[in-house]
Amino acid sequence: SQTIHQWPATLVQPVGSPLSLECTVEGTSNPNLYWYRQAAGRGLQLLFYSVGIGQISSEVPQNLSASRPQDRQFILSSKKLLLSDSGFYLCAWSGIPSEQYFGPGTRLTVT
């Protein structure tokens, strides 16, 4: 069966510090991968999605970036965090095109 992992589970970072969140999927190959952010009162916002290694599509302009160095690994990064980057970050995967399955999420607090 397929499993999706995210780490860390929680993170507290000062403004201006870098960020790296990792997501890995097991039990499937060539999945579509997604990064979402969930902020209070704003619902789920799609940040990036990837249909293959090295292929990243950005949905919104921001100071975040994403990379997919391996088929089942998706990384969300920032060089300098802003207060507005605080939120709950969720990684998801899907087949083509099919149900999306979500990871447990990372709670990021920027102080």
Added chain:
Amino acid sequence: KQEVTQIPAALSVPEGENLVLNCSFTDSAIYNLQWFRQDPGKGLTSLLLIQSSQREQTSGRLNASLDKSSGRSTLYIAASQPGDSATYLCAARSGYSTLTFGKGTMLLVSP
């Protein structure tokens, strides 16, 4: 641009009641619609996926319907239980890979 609205934003019912959660979308050209459950501080759990060619899907006490022409979907929960308390999110797939989420309905089932 697809927009998804969920009504009501919050719902409180006594245990045993049947209830309906509503979801509407502005662009009827969808591939599918997915219902999720989210417990506080957790990731999303997929409940039901309805393809654009389907009218409804059932899983246990859950039944989801889809009316593309009117841009509506409903999630019916039969014989509600306190364990059903969570936020329920619907999401419409308009593009090849991306989902547009509503802001959710927060459900509280009292014993």
